[in-house]
């Protein structure tokens with residue numbers, strides 16, 4: 139029987155869900171619930187013991203997404219981590235920083251490294267991503283509420299390969315290839331929009347590509 143290593147379980151997660159429903163629009167909550175469902179499916183394949191933390195992280199990952207830009211900037215400044223130059227032009231990504239900042243004070247029961255770091259890096263990724271960070275990042279990209287063509291394509295790429303039937307090693311490589319594809323799609327979309335690309339995204343992508351080249355000689 140699986141022992142929950144986290145100091146929160148079903149009842150705390152249910153209470154968290156009720157609290158976040160009140161913070162966001164129905165559309166945002168629909169996406170949030172779909173990310174929770176997807177991260178459970180992904181963690182079941184890769185790290186079942188992390189399911190409680192990843193469910194909490196999914197519920198918390200977009201809690202500030204609907205805050206306006208000045209409010210988010212203020213949150214960063216008040217926390218002593220002021221926005222970097224031009225950060226206001228990266229509004230699709232910086233809500234990850236503000237959401238992570240709110241967890242210790244507003245959701246102390248969920249203030250653990252796994253939850254906070256998964257929330258913190260869910261938009262850009264970073265060099266040296268942990269497995270749980272990768273899974274929330276991917277769940278946010280391929281949750282069933284996403285109908286954008288890149289998301290549909292990535293969801294099919296991941297699930298149509300039947301990762302549940304793979305060996306552990308093949309499943310690990312499949313996750314890496316899926317993530318590389320996601321970073322490539324994100325960077326292509328940002329280039330086509332003339333938008334800023336986070337250095338963290340480029341570093342995350344390059345690290346995985348180098349891993350792929352080193353281990354498999356191709357990607």
Ligand SMILES: [Fe+2]
Pocket residue numbers: 199200203233234260261278
């Ligand atoms: Fe987000």
Ligand SMILES: [Fe+2]
Pocket residue numbers: 169173199200278
């Ligand atoms: Fe999201």
